[in-house]
Amino acid sequence: MTLSESGAAHPLDQALVLAPLAPHRFSGQPHPAYANMVGPYGGITAAQMLQAVLQHPERLGEPVALTVNYAAALLDRPFEIEARPARTNRSTQHWTLLLRQPDEDGTDATVITATALTAVRRSTWSASDAPLPTDLARPQDVAPSGRPPQVRWPGRYDMRLITGHMPVTWDGSEADSLTRLWVRDEPPRALDFASLTALADVFYPRVWRRRALRTPAGTVSMTVYYHAGGAELAATGAGYLLAQARSQAFFNGFFDQSAELWNEAGHLLATTHQIVYFKE
C-alpha cells in the first residue's frame, strides 16, 4: 500500500482493499473517491476485479489480458468477488471472475463477469509498432483539465488534454472521435497493474465527442492487454501516461473504442478495447 506524506493510504489503495472471505472469495466495496454519476467509475471496478486475481494465493505470473463485462449498475454497497483459476498450465493461468451484490430488492445478483489471463513471461524479442505520437507537448506544458463538480472520480486523475476535448457546445456538430491526453493518478502514485487497469477506462464516451450530443452511454465490456511486466510499470513510477482513444463503428445502440497507453519513455504499456452502449 502506498502511503502519502500525511501517512494516509492513497485512495486507489483504499479502493483495492479486498478481504478474503473463503477460498476464491473476497469482499470489497465501491470507494466514494471514485464515484461516478451513478455508481462507481468503471475503471476502478475493473481494477478491483484484477486485484482479486493479484492477491489470490494461487496466482501464477502477471496479468496479460483482462476482460470485464459490466452487466448491471453496481450499487454503493459492499460486494463479493469470486475469482477462480479455471485452468493452470506450466506458465499460463486462465481466470473466471464474478462480482455479486444484493440488488435493490435484496436478492443476490451478478453485476460483473470477467475473465483474465496471467502468465510467467519469458524474455523474448519485443517491439512496438504503435509509437508514441511525436511533437507532443510535455505534460508540464499542458494545463490541467477542469473537473466537472458533480462527479468525483475525475478528481482522482491529473488529466492534461492535448486534443479531443469534450464539446463545449452540445450542438450536434460531428467531429472525429479522437482524444489524446497526459494522465496520472492524483495524488501521484507509482504505476502498477491495478492503476494501469483503472486508467484504461479514463476516456469520456466517444459518442459525445463524435456527435456533440450528450446521449446516455456506458461501457458494457472492456478488454485490456498488458504489454509490460511489473518491472516496466514500476520503472514508469508516478510519471504521466499518454492515453489515446478513438472509435471505429457506431451501430444501433453500441459503439467500440480502441485505446493505447504509453509511458513518457515511449513504452506502449497497454492496448485496450471497449464496446459501449449509447441511447440515441
Place this chain on the structure above:
Amino acid sequence: MTLSESGAAHPLDQALVLAPLAPHRFSGQPHPAYANMVGPYGGITAAQMLQAVLQHPERLGEPVALTVNYAAALLDRPFEIEARPARTNRSTQHWTLLLRQPDEDGTDATVITATALTAVRRSTWSASDAPLPTDLARPQDVAPSGRPPQVRWPGRYDMRLITGHMPVTWDGSEADSLTRLWVRDEPPRALDFASLTALADVFYPRVWRRRALRTPAGTVSMTVYYHAGGAELAATGAGYLLAQARSQAFFNGFFDQSAELWNEAGHLLATTHQIVYFKE
C-alpha cells in the same frame, strides 16, 4: 442449416451442430474439415461457443460482444459447452461459457472460457469511422491464395490476398505486420454471426509476418465486437469480406492483433482483437 447443391450440409453447419444435454449444457465435437496443425482452427471453436448462445432457449437479442479464452489445446474428441445467462436485463444479456473435455488422462478439464453479450438493438444514429480501404482490387481480380497441404482448415476459406503475404523466405527480415485479404467461406455460404465469428480468426500469426521467423504462436484470447445485426449479415449473403489485421505490441512472449472485417458494400461488420502467445 445451409445445404449445398448436392444436398449435404455445409461443413460449417456440420461443425455447429450442438446437442442439448441438459439446461445450459450442449455437446459438440471438433470437425475434421476445420482441423489445424494441432486440434481445431480457433475460429471454429469460437463459432461453436457462440452457437451455444445462439441456440440457447433463453437467449435475448443478437450478439454484440464475445470474448473467447483458449486455456488449453482442444483435443479431437467430443466436448461439452456450458452456456449460462449470468444476467438478463430489459434489452441486454450477459453470458458466461465454459468448454470442458476429458484431458489425456481422462480427467474432465476446462479448455475454453468465454463471455458474451447479446442485446435487442434499437435503431439509432450509426456511423463508421474506419472506412473500407480504397483502391482495392476486386476479389474476382485477385488470385486465390495457395493452401498449405498439411493443414485442412484453410481449405474451408476462399482467401484472396491483397497485401501482407506469409513470408516466402524465413530469413528474419523485419516487415510491417499488416495483412489484407478478401475472404469468404468455401464452399460459399450466406454470412451469419457464427461464420463471421469464425472469420475473425482467419489471419496467420502476425509475428510470422513481422519477423519472417516461424516461431510457435497461438491465440490465447480473442474478442469480437459485432457492428451489424442479423439482417445486415444476411444482406451480405455469400459475398467476400475484406479482412485486415495488424499488431501494435510484441512483448516478452505475447503480442496483440487488431482486425476489421467489412463487406463489399463497405459496412464494417466486426472489429476483433487478440492476444497471442509466441515462443521467441
